[in-house]
Amino acid sequence: MISIRPGRWPGRFAGVTSKLTILAVALIVGAAIGETRIPFQTVLEVLANKVFGQSFPVDAIDQGIVWNYRLSRAFVAASCGAGLAVSGLVLQTLLRNALADPYILGISAGASTGAVAVTIAGVGGGLISLSVGAFAGALVAFALVICLARMAGGFSAASTGQVILAGVAGAQLFSALTSLMIARSANAEQARGIIFWLLGNLSGVRWPDVWLATPVALLVFLVILLYARALDAFTFGSDAAASLGIEVRKAQAVLIGAAALVTAVMVSIVGAIGFVGLVVPHAARFMVGPQHMRLIPVTAVSGAVFLIAADIASRIVIPGQVLPIGVVTALVGAPAFAIVLVVKSGGQR
Amino acid sequence: MILCAQALGWTTNRTPIVSDIDLRIETGEVFCLVGPNGSGKSTLLLLLAGLRRATSGSVRLGDQDLGTFTRREIARRIAIVVQQLETSDRLTVRETVELGRTPWLGPISPFGDNDERIVEEALAKTDIAHLADRRWQTLSGGERQRAHIARALAQQAEILILDEPTNHLDIHHQLSILELVRTLPVTVIMALHDLNQAMGCDRIGVMHQGRLEAVGTPSEVLAEDRIADVFKVAVRPVVDPSKGDSFLRFDLPGRSQAGNRP
Numbered sequence: 063m064i065s066i067r068p069g070r071w072p073g074r075f076a077g078v079t080s081k082l083t084i085l086a087v088a089l090i091v092g093a094a095i096g097e098t099r100i101p102f103q104t105v106l107e108v109l110a111n112k113v114f115g116q117s118f119p120v121d122a123i124d125q126g127i128v129w130n131y132r133l134s135r136a137f138v139a140a141s142c143g144a145g146l147a148v149s150g151l152v153l154q155t156l157l158r159n160a161l162a163d164p165y166i167l168g169i170s171a172g173a174s175t176g177a178v179a180v181t182i183a184g185v186g187g188g189l190i191s192l193s194v195g196a197f198a199g200a201l202v203a204f205a206l207v208i209c210l211a212r213m214a215g216g217f218s219a220a221s222t223g224q225v226i227l228a229g230v231a232g233a234q235l236f237s238a239l240t241s242l243m244i245a246r247s248a249n250a251e252q253a254r255g256i257i258f259w260l261l262g263n264l265s266g267v268r269w270p271d272v273w274l275a276t277p278v279a280l281l282v283f284l285v286i287l288l289y290a291r292a293l294d295a296f297t298f299g300s301d302a303a304a305s306l307g308i309e310v311r312k313a314q315a316v317l318i319g320a321a322a323l324v325t326a327v328m329v330s331i332v333g334a335i336g337f338v339g340l341v342v343p344h345a346a347r348f349m350v351g352p353q354h355m356r357l358i359p360v361t362a363v364s365g366a367v368f369l370i371a372a373d374i375a376s377r378i379v380i381p382g383q384v385l386p387i388g389v390v391t392a393l394v395g396a397p398a399f400a401i402v403l404v405v406k407s408g409g410q411r
Numbered sequence: 412m413i414l415c416a417q418a419l420g421w422t423t424n425r426t427p428i429v430s431d432i433d434l435r436i437e438t439g440e441v442f443c444l445v446g447p448n449g450s451g452k453s454t455l456l457l458l459l460a461g462l463r464r465a466t467s468g469s470v471r472l473g474d475q476d477l478g479t480f481t482r483r484e485i486a487r488r489i490a491i492v493v494q495q496l497e498t499s500d501r502l503t504v505r506e507t508v509e510l511g512r513t514p515w516l517g518p519i520s521p522f523g524d525n526d527e528r529i530v531e532e533a534l535a536k537t538d539i540a541h542l543a544d545r546r547w548q549t550l551s552g553g554e555r556q557r558a559h560i561a562r563a564l565a566q567q568a569e570i571l572i573l574d575e576p577t578n579h580l581d582i583h584h585q586l587s588i589l590e591l592v593r594t595l596p597v598t599v600i601m602a603l604h605d606l607n608q609a610m611g612c613d614r615i616g617v618m619h620q621g622r623l624e625a626v627g628t629p630s631e632v633l634a635e636d637r638i639a640d641v642f643k644v645a646v647r648p649v650v651d652p653s654k655g656d657s658f659l660r661f662d663l664p665g666r667s668q669a670g671n672r673p
C-alpha cells in the first residue's frame with residue numbers, strides 16, 4: 063500500500079504542484095484586475111509573448127499595463143507576502159510567542175529607519191545599499207527589543223508580554239526616528255514620503271524590484287525550509303531543542319538573520335507593511351497544524367496570495383484612488399491581532 | 412556507553428549550585444539521584460546531558476569529553492526528560508513523540524516506516540497509544556509526562572536521563588514506568604523523590620546542598636542517620652511480612668512515634 067502522506071515524496075510532489083498552481087493563478091488574477099479590467103486571456107497572451115516569444119496580437123497599452131505595471135507589482139506583492147509571513151512564523155516559533163511578527167516587534171520600523179538613513183546620507187543610492195541599510199536597522203531593532211524584554215523579564219527568558227511591549231516601544235521609537243529624519247532632510251524628494259515608510263506602498267514597483275525581492279524571498283524560504291525540523295524541535299523550548307540535537311545558537315542566528323534579511327529587503331522596496339507576518343501563520347496553522355514541514359510552504363503561499371489580494375483591494379476599494387497597501391493589511395490585521403490575543407489568553411485561563 | 416563526571420561543578424551568579432561531583436555511571440546501570448528540593452539534582456542531570464556547560468571539571472561520554480560531540484551526536488546517545496516542559500502549540504501526542512526522531516533525520520529526509528514503527532512502540536510502552544491523536548492542551552499532567560517519556564524513548568538513545576519521571580503519575584503508571592525503565596536495555600539516570608522507589612535501582616546517589624553526599628547500592632546509601640541528616644526526617648525500616656523485605660517509613664523529627672496516632 064502506498065500511503066500518500068505529507069512529508070513522503072509522492073505527497074510532497076502533489077503538494078508542490080498544487081501550491082505552484084495557486085501561486086500562478088493568484089499572479090494572473092493580480093495582473094488582470096485593476097482600474098481597467100484586462101481579460102485573463104489577454105494576460106496569458108502577454109505572458110506568452112513576453113516569456114515564450116510568441117506573437118499574439120495584443121493591444122500595446124494593455125500589454126504595457128500587464129507587463130510593466132501589474133505583473134511586476136504582483137510578483138513583488140507575492141514575494142513580500144511570502145517573505146513577511148514566513149518571517150512571522152519563524153519569530154513566533156523561536157520566541158514561542160503567538161503575537162510575534164516583524165512589524166509588531168519593531169523590526170520593520172528599524173529597517174525603515176535604516177533605509178531612510180541610507181537615503182539621506184546618500185551612500186550608494188541603489189536598491190542594494192538601501193537594503194543593506196534596512197538590514198542593519200532591522201538587526202539593531204531586533205537586538206534592542208530582545209535586550210529590553212530580557213531586562214524587563216529579569217534574567218529569565220523573555221516572557222510573552224514583555225517581548226510584545228518592548229516591540230511596541232521599539233516600533234514607536236524607530237517610527238519617530240524615521241519621521242524625524244524625513245522631516246529634517248533638506249531634500250524632501252530623496253525620501254518617498256513618511257506614509258510610504260510607515261505603512262508600505264506598492265505603487266512605483268517595477269521589474270528591477272522583482273529581481274531583488276523574488277530571489278531573496280525564495281532564498282530565505284529555502285533556508286527556513288531546511289530548518290523545518292529544527293523549528294519543530296523548538297516547540298518545547300530551546301533546552302528541549304538542544305536535547306533533540308539542534309545547535310540552538312546557530313539555528314537562532316540563521317533563522318533570525320533570514321527573517322531580518324527578508325523583512326529588510328521588502329521594507330526597502332515597498333516600505334513597512336504590517337500584520338502579514340502575524341495573520342498568515344495563524345491561518346496556515348489552522349489549515350495544516352503545527353508541523354513546520356507543512357506549515358512553512360503553506361504560510362509562504364498564503365502570504366503571497368494574501369498580499370496580492372490586499373494589493374488588488376487597495377486598487378479597487380475606492381474607485382480612482384489607490385490606498386497604501388499597509389492600510390488594507392492593517393484593516394484585516396488589527397482585528398486578527400485582537401482575535402489571537404483573546405483566543406490565546408483565553409486558552410491559558 | 413560509560414558516562415563520567417570529574418570534579419564537575421556549575422556556578423551561576425557566583426553561587427555554586429553543584430560542586431565537586433565525581434561519578435561514573437556504567438553501561439546498562441539504573442542509577443538514581445535523591446535529595447531535598449534545591450539540592451541540585453536537576454542541575455546535575457542537565458550537566459550530564461550537556462544542556463548546561465560545566466563551569467568546572469568535565470563530563471565524559473565514553474572516552475571523550477562531552478563538549479567535543481556535536482549536539483546531534485549527543486542527542487543520538489543521550490535522551491533527557493526534564494521537569495515541566497510545556498508548549499502553547501496545538502500539536503498532537505503523536506507529533507510530540509515524533510520529535511524524538513529529530514536527531515536521526517536529515518533536514519529534508521521524510522519520516523520513514525522505521526521511524527513510524529519506533530514512534531508506535533514508544534506510544535504503546537508508555538500506554539498512551541489511545542491518546543495519539545489528542546492535542547497537547549487536552550492532556551492531563553500525567554498523560555503529558557508519559558508523552559515526554561515516549562518522546563525520549565523514540566530517541567533510541569543508549570542513555571536515558573529522567574528528571575522525576577513519576578511526577579504527576581498515578582500509582583499504577585508510576586510502577587509501570589519504573590518497571591519499563593528497569594527492563595529497557597539502556598543506561599538510566601533519574602531523579603526520584605520516593606526513597607522506597609529509589610531502592611529498586613542498582614545504585615543511588617544522595618545529593619545535598621549541591622554535593623554528592625554518598626553513592627552506592629541502596630542498602631549502603633540509605634542508612635537511617637544519613638536520611639535523617641539530609642532530609643530532616645525520622646526514618647524507620649519496616650519489614651513487609653508477606654515478602655520479607657523492608658521498606659522505609661518517615662516522620663517529621665520529634666514525631667517518631669507517629670504509630671501512636673489512630
Ligand SMILES: Nc1ncnc2c1ncn2[C@@H]1O[C@H](COP(=O)(O)OP(=O)(O)OP(=O)(O)O)[C@@H](O)[C@H]1O
Nearest residue numbers: 423428446447448449450451452453454455494618
Ligand atoms: N539558572 C539558575 N539561576 C539561579 N539559580 C539556579 C538556577 N538553576 C538552578 N538554580 C538553583 O540551584 C538550586 C538547585 O536547583 P535544582 O533544580 O538542581 O534542584 P533539584 O534538586 O532538582 O530540586 P527539586 O527537587 O525541587 O527538583 C536551587 O536552589 C535553584 O534555585
Ligand SMILES: [Mg+2]
Nearest residue numbers: 452453494574
Ligand atoms: Mg529538580
